[in-house]
Amino acid sequence: MRDVVIVGVGQTKYGEHWEKSLRSLVVEAGLRAIEDAGIYSKDIEAIYGGNMSAGSTTFQDHIGPLIADFTGLAINKIPALRIENGSASGAAAFHEGFAAVASGLYDTVLVGGVEKLTDVSMEEVTEVLSGEVDREWELFNGATLASLAALIARRYMLDYNVKREQIALMPVLSHKHGSLNPYAQFKNTLKVEDVLNSTMVADPLTMLDCAPVSDGASAVILTTIENAKKWKKDSIVKVKASSVASDYIALQSRENITRFDSVIEASRKAYKMAKLEPKDISFVEIHDAYSIFGLISLEDLGFFEKGKAGKYLEEGYGNLDSKLPINPSGGLKAKGHPVGATGVGQIVESILQLRKEAEKRQVSDPKNALTLNMGGSGGSAIVHILEVVK
Amino acid sequence: MRDVVIVGVGQTKYGEHWEKSLRSLVVEAGLRAIEDAGIYSKDIEAIYGGNMSAGSTTFQDHIGPLIADFTGLAINKIPALRIENGSASGAAAFHEGFAAVASGLYDTVLVGGVEKLTDVSMEEVTEVLSGEVDREWELFNGATLASLAALIARRYMLDYNVKREQIALMPVLSHKHGSLNPYAQFKNTLKVEDVLNSTMVADPLTMLDCAPVSDGASAVILTTIENAKKWKKDSIVKVKASSVASDYIALQSRENITRFDSVIEASRKAYKMAKLEPKDISFVEIHDAYSIFGLISLEDLGFFEKGKAGKYLEEGYGNLDSKLPINPSGGLKAKGHPVGATGVGQIVESILQLRKEAEKRQVSDPKNALTLNMGGSGGSAIVHILEVVK
Numbered sequence: 001m002r003d004v005v006i007v008g009v010g011q012t013k014y015g016e017h018w019e020k021s022l023r024s025l026v027v028e029a030g031l032r033a034i035e036d037a038g039i040y041s042k043d044i045e046a047i048y049g050g051n052m053s054a055g056s057t058t059f060q061d062h063i064g065p066l067i068a069d070f071t072g073l074a075i076n077k078i079p080a081l082r083i084e085n086g087s088a089s090g091a092a093a094f095h096e097g098f099a100a101v102a103s104g105l106y107d108t109v110l111v112g113g114v115e116k117l118t119d120v121s122m123e124e125v126t127e128v129l130s131g132e133v134d135r136e137w138e139l140f141n142g143a144t145l146a147s148l149a150a151l152i153a154r155r156y157m158l159d160y161n162v163k164r165e166q167i168a169l170m171p172v173l174s175h176k177h178g179s180l181n182p183y184a185q186f187k188n189t190l191k192v193e194d195v196l197n198s199t200m201v202a203d204p205l206t207m208l209d210c211a212p213v214s215d216g217a218s219a220v221i222l223t224t225i226e227n228a229k230k231w232k233k234d235s236i237v238k239v240k241a242s243s244v245a246s247d248y249i250a251l252q253s254r255e256n257i258t259r260f261d262s263v264i265e266a267s268r269k270a271y272k273m274a275k276l277e278p279k280d281i282s283f284v285e286i287h288d289a290y291s292i293f294g295l296i297s298l299e300d301l302g303f304f305e306k307g308k309a310g311k312y313l314e315e316g317y318g319n320l321d322s323k324l325p326i327n328p329s330g331g332l333k334a335k336g337h338p339v340g341a342t343g344v345g346q347i348v349e350s351i352l353q354l355r356k357e358a359e360k361r362q363v364s365d366p367k368n369a370l371t372l373n374m375g376g377s378g379g380s381a382i383v384h385i386l387e388v389v390k
Numbered sequence: 391m392r393d394v395v396i397v398g399v400g401q402t403k404y405g406e407h408w409e410k411s412l413r414s415l416v417v418e419a420g421l422r423a424i425e426d427a428g429i430y431s432k433d434i435e436a437i438y439g440g441n442m443s444a445g446s447t448t449f450q451d452h453i454g455p456l457i458a459d460f461t462g463l464a465i466n467k468i469p470a471l472r473i474e475n476g477s478a479s480g481a482a483a484f485h486e487g488f489a490a491v492a493s494g495l496y497d498t499v500l501v502g503g504v505e506k507l508t509d510v511s512m513e514e515v516t517e518v519l520s521g522e523v524d525r526e527w528e529l530f531n532g533a534t535l536a537s538l539a540a541l542i543a544r545r546y547m548l549d550y551n552v553k554r555e556q557i558a559l560m561p562v563l564s565h566k567h568g569s570l571n572p573y574a575q576f577k578n579t580l581k582v583e584d585v586l587n588s589t590m591v592a593d594p595l596t597m598l599d600c601a602p603v604s605d606g607a608s609a610v611i612l613t614t615i616e617n618a619k620k621w622k623k624d625s626i627v628k629v630k631a632s633s634v635a636s637d638y639i640a641l642q643s644r645e646n647i648t649r650f651d652s653v654i655e656a657s658r659k660a661y662k663m664a665k666l667e668p669k670d671i672s673f674v675e676i677h678d679a680y681s682i683f684g685l686i687s688l689e690d691l692g693f694f695e696k697g698k699a700g701k702y703l704e705e706g707y708g709n710l711d712s713k714l715p716i717n718p719s720g721g722l723k724a725k726g727h728p729v730g731a732t733g734v735g736q737i738v739e740s741i742l743q744l745r746k747e748a749e750k751r752q753v754s755d756p757k758n759a760l761t762l763n764m765g766g767s768g769g770s771a772i773v774h775i776l777e778v779v780k
Contacts, residue, residue: 062476062522077655079634086452103493132452244469379455
């Protein structure tokens with residue numbers, strides 16, 4: 001397999017884009033990535049698009065060619081495919097783009113992620129997004145994704161004697177960083193009491209434990225190290241690991257619902273591929289779709305002992321100047337969660353950080369980054385490790 | 391890139407499976423492929439699933455992990471991703487599986503395609519399936535996929551002086567072969583008059599020019615040539631070419647609507663990759679979602695001069711004993727068109743033919759096969775060329 005590097009990134013602001021369609025969002029992010037890479041459209045040989053729900057929310061499928069068409073790339077008749085993996089659709093598209101360049105099938109590809117959710121009602125969005133857990137075994141029996149997250153939170157609090165306040169530290173952290181990110185949906189900071197006193201969604205989780213409904217798009221350009229040198233890029237970041245894992249989709253089939261076996265397996269493979277250990281990671285972008293998912297993931301990624309993530313956050317871990325900065329972008333909670341764009345957006349943030357272009361939210365001198373994008377209630381997990389080459 | 395071979399195939403009958411769910415269909419096909427390959431579940435390192443509309447019709451997304459779970463493969467926490475590319479979702483999943491093995495990322499993968507359409511009304515199915523053309527520029531103005539096909543047919547008849555009867559030869563051919571295929575949805579043969587006198591869908595195309603609404607699943611196992619030898623397979627078929635191309639998604643943007651530039655580009659690349667020419671191909675499985683798509687594709691694949699496909703069919707081309715057998719499976723029209731399964735099913739049929747296990751519909755001594763799976767009205771095209779190694 002050949003080395004794969006990232007030479008361009010682009011994104012829209014995440015939020016409620018009433019005035020923009022799915023296609024205009026992805027074009028905005030895509031063209032910014034091409035411009036950032038300083039290449040021509042003709043250099044792009046294939047497109048991988050991450051999206052979960054365009055068929056259900058905007059009644060548009062086959063969005064690979066749609067992206068190619070509206071970014072002006074259809075003129076070259078290039079391959080353009082959509083990858084869907086629930087909330088991890090973005091990282092899944094990145095994984096496929098990575099494999100395509102690593103294999104030698106293509107030299108330069110555009111990976112884009114996009115979601116447009118505000119075209120339908122909140123009830124419909126909840127219905128559609130819950131489609132990433134088991135429709136027949138979970139949803140038909142009344143369990144939404146939020147209620148499954150709440151179930152996990154209750155068990156976790158009980159098994160590990162974790163206080164509700166500790167779980168609330170996750171959105172507090174994400175909002176602290178989101179307030180510094182011009183691309184973030186929410187710029188307000190939160191206190192633990194704000195989270196506890198917010199509208200109840202599924203006991204014990206309140207509205208402020210849950211990532212918002214967002215529109216948005218993100219894009220990156222992947223290529224070979226030879227191309228990056230030829231194009232005289234000042235900054236080259238290598239994909240050290242790209243790893244996907246799945247688990248039983250319904251909670252009922254899992255041995256233990258307070259850990260995500262998909263995260264454990266995906267990160268195990270990623271560390272092996274990158275020849276790195278958790279202690280070597282400069283910072284992480286994790287999947288805090290629900291506060292509890294963030295905490296458990298940090299443990300399953302090997303950063304903290306089981307049941308201790310909240311305690312570490314209390315001690316200051318996660319902050320930009322700490323030993324392990326977490327979600328410098330603001331995470332899914334504050335930057336926003338335009339589902340198919342999320343995983344690609346985590347990579348975009350990582351590149352900005354590794355290039356030291358993250359301004360007020362810049363992590364001090366990072367060497368590498370780990371991103372975790374998760375599908376459903378942990379039915380899948382995708383881990384990427386990126387490292388600065390120059 | 392490493393050589394990639396196919397060592398196992400499985401499929402369900404295509405048709406109206408009122409008693410089976412999406413998950414049971416894909417499990418049926420998947421387990422048959424594993425059994426056919428004579429390997430163990432633990433040998434499978436990743437799953438690529440092709441599906442267009444599960445989110446819209448059965449309200450289930452994230453079906454990669456769902457497939458892994460219900461085929462019993464989640465126990466190994468393997469990667470499982472869904473690929474969507476409209477009607478070409480199946481071939482798109484195969485392309486991604488191919489790239490994964492070719493790259494060295496995985497050694498053995500399961501590629502499955504599935505669609506479950508009979509859970510919703512015919513009106514809803516038409517709405518959902520039309521989502522593979524341009525929703526904003528075509529559908530909102532009243533054009534369904536069928537009416538776009540009719541527009542293409544009218545222009546084609548006019549430009550090339552083609553008779554309506556010649557277009558009807560395509561479904562007649564597909565039904566002739568479908569009648570010999572135990573997995574086909576329709577077993578009846580047709581006459582040209584039957585096609586002409588059938589219910590009008592979009593003038594000049596009648597119901598019998600259009601592929602049916604189908605449920606079904608297909609699956610194949612891809613691996614390295616070393617594994618195939620180690621497993622002592624009697625028959626080894628190599629993927630000589632796997633090629634994807636896109637075009638402007640809406641007809642209005644194309645220079646000429648009587649040719650599919652996506653098909654021309656995908657096949658040009660495939661022939662180059664396989665070092666073969668059209669004259670070297672033993673038989674083809676093409677995408678006759680509409681009769682007119684079949685005819686035009688045969689020309690764009692380089693088999694017949696422009697406007698002459700119907701004339702060649704009149705002369706007997708396409709029959710099992712002719713110089714170029716076309717759709718020995720019965721094609722999309724007679725075998726059926728469970729959208730996401732279709733492209734994988736074309737590969738399954740090709741393997742059965744190349745192994746000489748196609749019984750009554752066996753093509754005489756084939757050396758290789760070409761399959762064409764198309765998305766929308768030609769917004770994308772995917773070509774595969776397979777060749778017998780032993």
